[in-house]
Amino acid sequence: MENQYKIRSPFFYAVMRLISNRAALVSGVLLFLIVLMAIFAPLITTTSYEEQKFLMNSLAFPSQAHWFGIDDLGRDLFSRIIYGARVSLTIGFAAAVCSVFIGLPLGALSGFYGGKVDWIIMRIIEVFSVVPPLIAALLLAALVDGGFFSIIFIAGIFGWVQVCLLVRAQVMAFKEKEFIRSSLALGASPMYVIFVHLIPNSISPIIVGFVQAIPLAMMLEAGLSFLGVGIQPPLPSWGQMINLGINFMFFYWHMALFPTLALAITVLVTTLFGDGLRDALDPTLKGKS
Amino acid sequence: MIRYIINRLLSIVFTFFFISILVFILMHAIPGGPFDPVDMPLSDSAKAKILKQYGLDQPLYVQYFKYMWGVLQFDFGIPYQSPGETVLELIGRAWVPSLILGGSGVLIGAPIGIALGLIAAIKRNSIIDYITSAISTLGLTVPVFVISMLLILLFSVWLEWLPASGWGEPKKWILPITAYAAIPMATYARYTRSAILDTLNKPFVTVLRAKGLSERKILFRHVIKNSAIPLVTVFLPMFIGTATGSIFVEAMFRVPGLGAYFVSSIENKDYPLEMSLLLMITVMFCFAYFIADLIYALLNPRIRLGDKKKQ
Amino acid sequence: MNKVLELKNVSKIYSETKNITNFLSKNEDNFVAVDNVSFSLESKKVLGLVGESGSGKSTCALMAMKLLDITEGEIFVNNNNITNLNLQELKKYRKEMQIVFQDSYSSLDPMMTISKIIIEPFIIHKLHSTNERNEIAIDLLEKVGLNKTYTNRYPHELSGGERQRVSIARALALKPSILVADEPTSALDVCVKAQVINLLQDLQDEMGLSILFISHELNVLRSLADNITVMYRGRVVEEAPTEQIFANPIHPYTKSLLDAIPKLDPSLRKRRTFIDDNYIQSNIPIFNLNDVKFVSKDHSDIGFVEVDNNHFVEAKVT
Numbered sequence: 001m002e003n004q005y006k007i008r009s010p011f012f013y014a015v016m017r018l019i020s021n022r023a024a025l026v027s028g029v030l031l032f033l034i035v036l037m038a039i040f041a042p043l044i045t046t047t048s049y050e051e052q053k054f055l056m057n058s059l060a061f062p063s064q065a066h067w068f069g070i071d072d073l074g075r076d077l078f079s080r081i082i083y084g085a086r087v088s089l090t091i092g093f094a095a096a097v098c099s100v101f102i103g104l105p106l107g108a109l110s111g112f113y114g115g116k117v118d119w120i121i122m123r124i125i126e127v128f129s130v131v132p133p134l135i136a137a138l139l140l141a142a143l144v145d146g147g148f149f150s151i152i153f154i155a156g157i158f159g160w161v162q163v164c165l166l167v168r169a170q171v172m173a174f175k176e177k178e179f180i181r182s183s184l185a186l187g188a189s190p191m192y193v194i195f196v197h198l199i200p201n202s203i204s205p206i207i208v209g210f211v212q213a214i215p216l217a218m219m220l221e222a223g224l225s226f227l228g229v230g231i232q233p234p235l236p237s238w239g240q241m242i243n244l245g246i247n248f249m250f251f252y253w254h255m256a257l258f259p260t261l262a263l264a265i266t267v268l269v270t271t272l273f274g275d276g277l278r279d280a281l282d283p284t285l286k287g288k289s
Numbered sequence: 290m291i292r293y294i295i296n297r298l299l300s301i302v303f304t305f306f307f308i309s310i311l312v313f314i315l316m317h318a319i320p321g322g323p324f325d326p327v328d329m330p331l332s333d334s335a336k337a338k339i340l341k342q343y344g345l346d347q348p349l350y351v352q353y354f355k356y357m358w359g360v361l362q363f364d365f366g367i368p369y370q371s372p373g374e375t376v377l378e379l380i381g382r383a384w385v386p387s388l389i390l391g392g393s394g395v396l397i398g399a400p401i402g403i404a405l406g407l408i409a410a411i412k413r414n415s416i417i418d419y420i421t422s423a424i425s426t427l428g429l430t431v432p433v434f435v436i437s438m439l440l441i442l443l444f445s446v447w448l449e450w451l452p453a454s455g456w457g458e459p460k461k462w463i464l465p466i467t468a469y470a471a472i473p474m475a476t477y478a479r480y481t482r483s484a485i486l487d488t489l490n491k492p493f494v495t496v497l498r499a500k501g502l503s504e505r506k507i508l509f510r511h512v513i514k515n516s517a518i519p520l521v522t523v524f525l526p527m528f529i530g531t532a533t534g535s536i537f538v539e540a541m542f543r544v545p546g547l548g549a550y551f552v553s554s555i556e557n558k559d560y561p562l563e564m565s566l567l568l569m570i571t572v573m574f575c576f577a578y579f580i581a582d583l584i585y586a587l588l589n590p591r592i593r594l595g596d597k598k599k600q
Numbered sequence: 601m602n603k604v605l606e607l608k609n610v611s612k613i614y615s616e617t618k619n620i621t622n623f624l625s626k627n628e629d630n631f632v633a634v635d636n637v638s639f640s641l642e643s644k645k646v647l648g649l650v651g652e653s654g655s656g657k658s659t660c661a662l663m664a665m666k667l668l669d670i671t672e673g674e675i676f677v678n679n680n681n682i683t684n685l686n687l688q689e690l691k692k693y694r695k696e697m698q699i700v701f702q703d704s705y706s707s708l709d710p711m712m713t714i715s716k717i718i719i720e721p722f723i724i725h726k727l728h729s730t731n732e733r734n735e736i737a738i739d740l741l742e743k744v745g746l747n748k749t750y751t752n753r754y755p756h757e758l759s760g761g762e763r764q765r766v767s768i769a770r771a772l773a774l775k776p777s778i779l780v781a782d783e784p785t786s787a788l789d790v791c792v793k794a795q796v797i798n799l800l801q802d803l804q805d806e807m808g809l810s811i812l813f814i815s816h817e818l819n820v821l822r823s824l825a826d827n828i829t830v831m832y833r834g835r836v837v838e839e840a841p842t843e844q845i846f847a848n849p850i851h852p853y854t855k856s857l858l859d860a861i862p863k864l865d866p867s868l869r870k871r872r873t874f875i876d877d878n879y880i881q882s883n884i885p886i887f888n889l890n891d892v893k894f895v896s897k898d899h900s901d902i903g904f905v906e907v908d909n910n911h912f913v914e915a916k917v918t
């Protein structure tokens with residue numbers, strides 16, 4: 001009896017809510033599969049993404065041997081899509097980590113200290129909200145000259161705002177709570193309170209902010225690569241492949257269709273899973289972000 | 290209220306100058322200059338002459354203040370890529386197709402979205418509800434160039450119903466407008482649905498039901514009025530958002546609009562055009578949010594701007 | 601008498617300095633929550649602080665604990681002025697005084713187990729080894745009438761009374777000499793309320809605590825408090841030994857509080873009359889200058905006067 005009772009932590013209910021949300025569950029499973037494919041790409045396809053092994057059959061349509069066909073340079077499109085998942089997911093994930101690293105401390109400080117600290121951070125966020133991320137990213141990408149890590153960095157710069165706002169709201173809601181005051185009354189320093197009480201209590205918004213930052217970063221990367229300032233060849237990126245596909249779409253539709261679908265499905269699935277996670281972790285956050 | 294307006298205006302001015310400085314620094318930090326063509330390098334003396342002509346030989350801060358002084362008098366300079374006209378003329382010319390396509394997209398997408406959201410909210414958990422939420426999720430998550438690509442593949446490549454690219458005859462406008470319409474439609478479908486459901490759950494609706502009012506009257510007389518506020522406020526920002534969308538839509542459909550200039554001005558270091566485009570977008574967004582907040586306050590008697598204690 | 605905690609002419613003004621508006625213009629919405637309040641807690645005594653909701657009791661408690669900025673006035677702990685100490689300097693006084701809040705649920709971090717909550721004081725002050733900490737935690741739990749089966753539970757798995765006991769255990773972990781109890785029993789039912797009050801009384805005897813006990817009901821204080829301070833609208837209006845308050849209330853507000861206590865004898869029960877501000881303002885006690893003398897005064901004729909031995913009241917003197 002005692003034990004059964006203990007298992008039902010808030011986390012238990014969150015998991016239950018997530019499982020009962022069919023859309024989130026299905027997207028979660030799909031996302032998991034995509035992640036597996038990206039991790040085990042070399043096991044799934046034997047040809048690498050840059051080998052021009054099939055030059056003779058350039059632009060061949062999908063077939064049994066080449067599920068997604070062959071591109072203009074004689075590369076297996078399926079391999080390129082799978083490795084593209086690697087690039088896209090890695091960038092999404094790494095950028096989300098960056099976003100949390102920037103947004104979490106700023107949100108916590110802003111929420112805890114309020115006043116001038118808050119004012120300054122909110123003005124910075126305001127600046128970010130009126131500049132379209134894509135256009136600013138274009139400028140930055142030109143500055144740092146594309147490339148994998150630059151894109152992660154750029155996406156992180158634009159992803160932290162949401163994390164910061166979520167954490168700030170949570171910290172503001174909690175800082176007047178008595179357990180924070182009790183801790184301060186015991187002699188705890190503000191840093192102790194922030195790290196031991198406020199951040200662990202913000203874990204739900206942090207997770208939500210993290211997961212929601214992933215598709216945003218993936219879209220930003222795809223957009224920049226589409227415009228030619230993102231991931232540089234030969235590294236495959238879906239955005240880049242879509243742009244290339246435009247030139248071929250009337251005759252070799254597979255060049256355009258598969259990268260488009262891959263990007264659409266991955267972004268969709270990640271977003272749906274993020275939304276489900278948000279609703280599961282904190283039903284009161286629903287629709288607020 | 291007046292204090293609030295003054296505050297917001299001050300804050301917009303602050304943001305404007307902050308961004309102008311930031312963009313200016315970033316712009317000049319990008320290696321290379323506007324007159325370093327790769328294929329045909331200019332002689333040193335010719336380059337010096339042309340730099341002098343455009344004032345690019347002066348220290349950066351002088352260039353910045355000169356440019357901003359011009360901006361304050363509505364002189365945005367001359368674009369390097371097409372020196373025959375002013376930046377304002379170029380933007381005015383290129384904006385026409387973008388505005389026609391983007392504007393029609395929003396004007397068509399928004400009402401459809403509202404209608405879908407309304408039906409979805411009334412017929413909850415019906416097929417229409419599910420379709421609506423599928424559409425709105427797709428439109429809200431998937432980048433606009435992906436939607437454009439799918440539209441082209443479907444309607445031009447396979448069905449061969451519509452032309453995929455170009456500008457001119459209205460037939461060519463249909464697909465780009467549809468692509469533009471996706472985001473407003475999705476946004477409005479979702480907002481409307483949740484706003485109506487929210488309102489339907491309010492106690493005052495229960496009171497109206499208890500008074501014996503028919504569902505139809507409740508919906509049309511009371512609920513829609515009370516749900517309209519959030520719908521009005523997202524309109525302007527969304528409208529301006531089409532400017533960013535134009536970068537992709539116009540690249541996909543090969544429309545000679547404003548979109549391409551965002552990219553080319555950065556690529557070619559066309560400083561005056563680059564600066565003007567960014568400042569323009571920023572100011573429009575600032576005002577869009579500002580006006581949205583004002584409308585929100587005017588429509589919602591419960592909110593008094595200036596004492597946002599709860600925020 | 602030895603004063604362990606003293607508030608001297610303390611005021612608190614809540615003002616909104618949140619947005620840019622207030623950086624630019626100085627007309628803020630100020631709200632005086634506590635207005636020139638002085639009282640003191642004597643060693644090993646219980647001082648009851650009573651007043652209606654919103655009268656500024658919690659604000660006083662938070663200021664006494666230095667958990668809130670003090671607009672004006674001074675706070676003394678064991679005769680040391682702690683008003684302007686920084687966090688580092690305060691740390692030593694933190695061990696001396698602790699606070700228990702009304703809302704037992706929000707007093708405990710929902711993400712921590714009970715044992716973690718109770719050993720938090722030792723972690724903050726870097727005391728004892730991990731093993732010792734756990735042993736002490738169990739000791740403390742037993743002291744407040746719980747046992748070690750509670751250690752791995754989370755706050756939401758406890759009842760309100762149990763949670764309040766945990767709060768008390770945590771507050772007493774550092775063996776403070778002063779305890780501020782801000783309505784610790786208001787959210788509890790009558791039976792549990794009595795248990796918690798008894799617990800506090802036992803602990804007081806055992807540990808030699810001085811307690812500032814805040815309540816909005818006078819009857820709770822009758823058995824517990826040695827002295828009572830009555831607050832009304834951010835001001836102290838009457839102060840006296842407990843029996844003196846019950847036997848001879850002078851200020852109209854104190855009288856109305858006494859009136860609010862349910863009577864045992866049915867024949868004494870009558871329809872309650874709620875006294876409004878106007879009534880209190882216009883019925884402020886008036887004394888002759890020859891009978892009493894001011895202890896302090898704000899205006900020319902209104903101030904704090906001693907009407908009896910240790911019985912003070914805010915009054916008008918003519």
Ligand SMILES: Nc1ncnc2c1ncn2[C@@H]1O[C@H](COP(=O)(O)OP(=O)(O)OP(=O)(O)O)[C@@H](O)[C@H]1O
Nearest residue numbers: 614631633651652653654655656657658659660816
């Ligand atoms: N952070 C704050 N900002 C502005 N006003 C506040 C703040 N906290 C408290 N107040 C106001 O100060 C007054 C005194 O509040 P306080 O919490 O001290 O009352 P209290 O006597 O403890 O009441 P209760 O018995 O309900 O606990 C109240 O009118 C309250 O509205």
Ligand SMILES: [Mg+2]
Nearest residue numbers: 657658782783
């Ligand atoms: Mg209180």
